[in-house]
Amino acid sequence: MSAIIRPFGLLREYLHGEKEAMVEAGQTIRQALASLGIPPEVVALVLVNDQPQEKDYRLQDGDVVKILAVIGGG
Amino acid sequence: MMRLYADSSKCSGCRACLVACSLNLFQENNPKKAALVIEAHFPAPGNYKVRVCTQCGACAEVCPTGAIKLNDRGAYYVDMAECNLCEACVPECPESVMFVRTELADTSWKCDLCGDCVNVCGTGVLWIAETEAAVA
Amino acid sequence: MNGYGGQILRVNLSNGQITKEPTSPEMAREFVGGRGFGLYFLLKEVPPKVDPLGPQNKLIISSGPFSGLMIPGAGKCDWTTKAPLTGGYASASMGGHFTAEMKYAGLDSIILEGISPKPVYLLIDDNKIELRDASHLWGKGSMVVEKTLKDQYGEEFQVAAIGPAGENCVSFAHINHDYGRQAGRGGVGAVMGSKKVKAIVVRGTKSIPVADLEAYRKAGMELFKACKEAEMLKEWSSYGTTIVVSWCDEVGALPTRNFSAGSFEDGKNLYGPVMRQKIVITDKGCFGCPSPCGKYSRVQRYNTYVEGPEYETIGMIGSNLGLSSIEDVAHANYLCDEWGIDTISAGGVIAWAMECYEKGIFTKADTDGLELKFGNADAVFKLIEKIAKKEGIGALLADGVKRAAQKVGKGSEKWAIHVKGMEQSAYATHNATAMLLAYMTCDVGAHHNRAWAITYDLQVGRERVAPEKVARVIWLQHFRPMFDVLGGCRLQWVELGIDRNLYLPALEAITGIHRTWEDLELVGERLWNLARLYWMREIDGFDRSWDLPAPRFYEEPPTSGATKGQITRFEDVQKLLDLYYEQRGWSSQGHPTPQTIERLGLQSFVN
Numbered sequence: 001m002s003a004i005i006r007p008f009g010l011l012r013e014y015l016h017g018e019k020e021a022m023v024e025a026g027q028t029i030r031q032a033l034a035s036l037g038i039p040p041e042v043v044a045l046v047l048v049n050d051q052p053q054e055k056d057y058r059l060q061d062g063d064v065v066k067i068l069a070v071i072g073g074g
Numbered sequence: 075m076m077r078l079y080a081d082s083s084k085c086s087g088c089r090a091c092l093v094a095c096s097l098n099l100f101q102e103n104n105p106k107k108a109a110l111v112i113e114a115h116f117p118a119p120g121n122y123k124v125r126v127c128t129q130c131g132a133c134a135e136v137c138p139t140g141a142i143k144l145n146d147r148g149a150y151y152v153d154m155a156e157c158n159l160c161e162a163c164v165p166e167c168p169e170s171v172m173f174v175r176t177e178l179a180d181t182s183w184k185c186d187l188c189g190d191c192v193n194v195c196g197t198g199v200l201w202i203a204e205t206e207a208a209v210a
Numbered sequence: 211m212n213g214y215g216g217q218i219l220r221v222n223l224s225n226g227q228i229t230k231e232p233t234s235p236e237m238a239r240e241f242v243g244g245r246g247f248g249l250y251f252l253l254k255e256v257p258p259k260v261d262p263l264g265p266q267n268k269l270i271i272s273s274g275p276f277s278g279l280m281i282p283g284a285g286k287c288d289w290t291t292k293a294p295l296t297g298g299y300a301s302a303s304m305g306g307h308f309t310a311e312m313k314y315a316g317l318d319s320i321i322l323e324g325i326s327p328k329p330v331y332l333l334i335d336d337n338k339i340e341l342r343d344a345s346h347l348w349g350k351g352s353m354v355v356e357k358t359l360k361d362q363y364g365e366e367f368q369v370a371a372i373g374p375a376g377e378n379c380v381s382f383a384h385i386n387h388d389y390g391r392q393a394g395r396g397g398v399g400a401v402m403g404s405k406k407v408k409a410i411v412v413r414g415t416k417s418i419p420v421a422d423l424e425a426y427r428k429a430g431m432e433l434f435k436a437c438k439e440a441e442m443l444k445e446w447s448s449y450g451t452t453i454v455v456s457w458c459d460e461v462g463a464l465p466t467r468n469f470s471a472g473s474f475e476d477g478k479n480l481y482g483p484v485m486r487q488k489i490v491i492t493d494k495g496c497f498g499c500p501s502p503c504g505k506y507s508r509v510q511r512y513n514t515y516v517e518g519p520e521y522e523t524i525g526m527i528g529s530n531l532g533l534s535s536i537e538d539v540a541h542a543n544y545l546c547d548e549w550g551i552d553t554i555s556a557g558g559v560i561a562w563a564m565e566c567y568e569k570g571i572f573t574k575a576d577t578d579g580l581e582l583k584f585g586n587a588d589a590v591f592k593l594i595e596k597i598a599k600k601e602g603i604g605a606l607l608a609d610g611v612k613r614a615a616q617k618v619g620k621g622s623e624k625w626a627i628h629v630k631g632m633e634q635s636a637y638a639t640h641n642a643t644a645m646l647l648a649y650m651t652c653d654v655g656a657h658h659n660r661a662w663a664i665t666y667d668l669q670v671g672r673e674r675v676a677p678e679k680v681a682r683v684i685w686l687q688h689f690r691p692m693f694d695v696l697g698g699c700r701l702q703w704v705e706l707g708i709d710r711n712l713y714l715p716a717l718e719a720i721t722g723i724h725r726t727w728e729d730l731e732l733v734g735e736r737l738w739n740l741a742r743l744y745w746m747r748e749i750d751g752f753d754r755s756w757d758l759p760a761p762r763f764y765e766e767p768p769t770s771g772a773t774k775g776q777i778t779r780f781e782d783v784q785k786l787l788d789l790y791y792e793q794r795g796w797s798s799q800g801h802p803t804p805q806t807i808e809r810l811g812l813q814s815f816v817n
Contacts, residue, residue: 070453070665072662090280097427113365196434196502
């Protein structure tokens with residue numbers, strides 16, 4: 001029962017260069033991010049299996065979560 | 075035989091393909107000298123239509139000087155040295171992508187299937203594949 | 211000249227004289243293009259303290275070395291003038307296809323001077339350049355005019371036009387192009403209107419020369435390849451800037467009810483995916499853009515077609531006015547575009563008026579009977595038209611929020627959200643000190659596109675005030691505006707995150723001049739200081755008080771949302787400025803010191 005968190009851009013820094021991290025399913029994305037040391041508020045976009053989702057979404061087994069921060073604004 | 079395809083619904087009208095095309099055909103930055111066309115339909119219905127060469131060969135059939143030839147990609151191209159600007163090819167083109175504009179160039183021009191337009195298109199409008207006839 | 215159209219077009223509207231002069235290679239080397247050319251001409255040619263709407267002001271339209279070439283996002287056009295909105299510097303960036311077209315016509319800058327005795331439009335068809343009668347177009351909406359002229363001249367022509375607001379010299383009138391791209395900020399449309407120029411129509415069929423064709427093609431292809439391989443290309447292209455609406459709402463950066471908060475309880479109705487599903491029909495890109503941020507929409511309820519709304523409009527017309535329907539926001543966006551006003555300033559000034567109404571300073575007697583409450587979409591639609599026509603309360607609001615608040619008084623200056631007279635764009639900055647400083651010190655007033663630092667604020671501590679934060683803002687102020695100088699778009703770097711070093715071999719192959727990013731950032735620093743000198747030249751007593759933000763951000767903590775109870779302390783506001791001036795080499799009043807002017811080689815622009 002696990003999901004994959006895949007950060008892009010500057011969020012990679014929080015995983016010290018790793019391209020993805022395995023997290024437990026059942027928790028919210030917000031909780032999973034915090035457990036990885038990624039401040040949830042820095043994450044601007046969350047895609048679960050390529051669909052936009054909120055950070056309170058509860059992870060299911062096999063979910064692939066892409067996360068993105070905004071470096072430049074509008 | 076290969077040809078260029080376009081899915082107009084994905085086009086955002088940026089015209090990068092036109093510049094890339096003119097750079098291939100004429101080694102110039104000049105989208106007016108491109109061999110594909112983007113029509114913008116605004117404000118309504120608010121979409122773009124892309125017209126590309128299907129490599130049907132109608133232009134080559136009517137060319138009196140034999141200037142429109144097959145290249146090693148299997149595409150019809152204009153041998154610019156042999157074009158006499160008679161314009162016989164222009165009305166034959168079912169997609170209106172056979173060009174003669176004497177104010178811009180002293181030759182006709184058309185798509186030679188170089189693929190540069192595909193390479194610059196960011197939204198996946200364009201691709202090169204076998205012609206439907208060949209697939210069938 | 212490699213990488214350039216090669217000529218500057220000068221149109222004297224007072225006497226109808228049209229002349230061309232070669233683009234100066236020295237200017238191109240030092241100022242590169244776009245905003246650089248605009249500021250150069252503004253400082254050199256427009257006399258001090260002229261009336262922005264008078265014959266001595268000039269409207270300077272410039273492309274850059276990337277414009278019209280095979281470079282991602284090479285469709286940015288700079289419009290520089292003395293700003294009717296602020297009395298200072300205006301440089302508005304417009305996307306679309308206009309800048310490419312003027313370069314194919316061989317033009318690096320178009321300079322409009324004087325005032326025409328009657329309404330005209332400028333027709334540029336390669337070397338055929340004429341002023342034509344525009345009396346039949348006067349009074350018409352900007353997109354109606356574009357359609358009329360495109361139907362008349364053909365698809366190959368590009369059109370930039372003002373709406374009635376520009377004709378009426380509304381101080382935040384914009385210039386509209388390509389059915390939804392604008393030179394938006396500072397009132398550039400009012401300057402065009404004051405000159406009685408309804409539109410510019412341009413076609414060019416010339417080729418743009420480059421220094422090393424093969425190296426340029428290779429470098430250009432590398433840039434497109436990097437964009438196409440960017441991991442989030444599909445997401446950015448699907449949502450454009452609306453991708454950030456939900457996040458701004460979450461972190462308290464979404465302006466809500468005149469910036470009284472940074473989160474909107476109905477924000478969810480305005481998020482990017484909702485908009486995409488409800489109204490977007492076509493992705494629309496500027497010239498050469500592989501990641502089109504333009505979302506072209508159809509609003510069935512109003513039978514309206516509009517490009518957008520993008521993030522800024524959703525923030526300023528949506529949450530900032532309490533509007534919770536994306537259809538209403540899109541329709542208001544359409545009205546702003548057609549009538550010819552900037553959505554950001556419109557949202558700012560209407561929000562101020564709504565707050566005046568809710569606080570009892572305005573009654574229906576002041577608002578021409580409009581129930582000017584937050585959330586009243588119908589009142590917003592009517593106000594947009596009134597502003598454009600300067601009718602009733604619209605005449606007051608047409609002057610911009612600073613002057614309107616000065617006129618009305620009664621404490622309303624406190625909730626006039628602007629810096630230097632320019633309404634703040636759509637990032638609430640109660641507790642984001644780097645972003646607050648970016649707004650305070652931006653060279654045109656409270657605009658976000660020079661420096662944007664909210665993610666950075668969140669990463670390093672949003673309330674922190676430290677030298678490295680200030681250094682970050684200064685670096686962004688030098689780096690990001692260079693895209694407006696080059697005639698390109700920053701979003702491929704900003705959004706797709708492509709390596710900025712990929713631009714350098716392209717720029718060298720195009721112009722034949724080797725430049726590093728350090729070289730370009732030095733150009734950026736010179737321009738930043740020149741803009742400052744311009745403000746000092748135009749406004750007597752221009753000092754650090756002009757860099758202060760709206761009091762709301764240091765006096766009134768939001769009572770709801772993510773930034774509830776949070777503000778920036780006034781002493782920290784002052785400390786931010788102290789650090790900023792010190793790092794820039796400016797005096798404690800925010801004036802570049804003689805040493806700084808000398809270090810940057812700007813002596814010829816002083817006195």
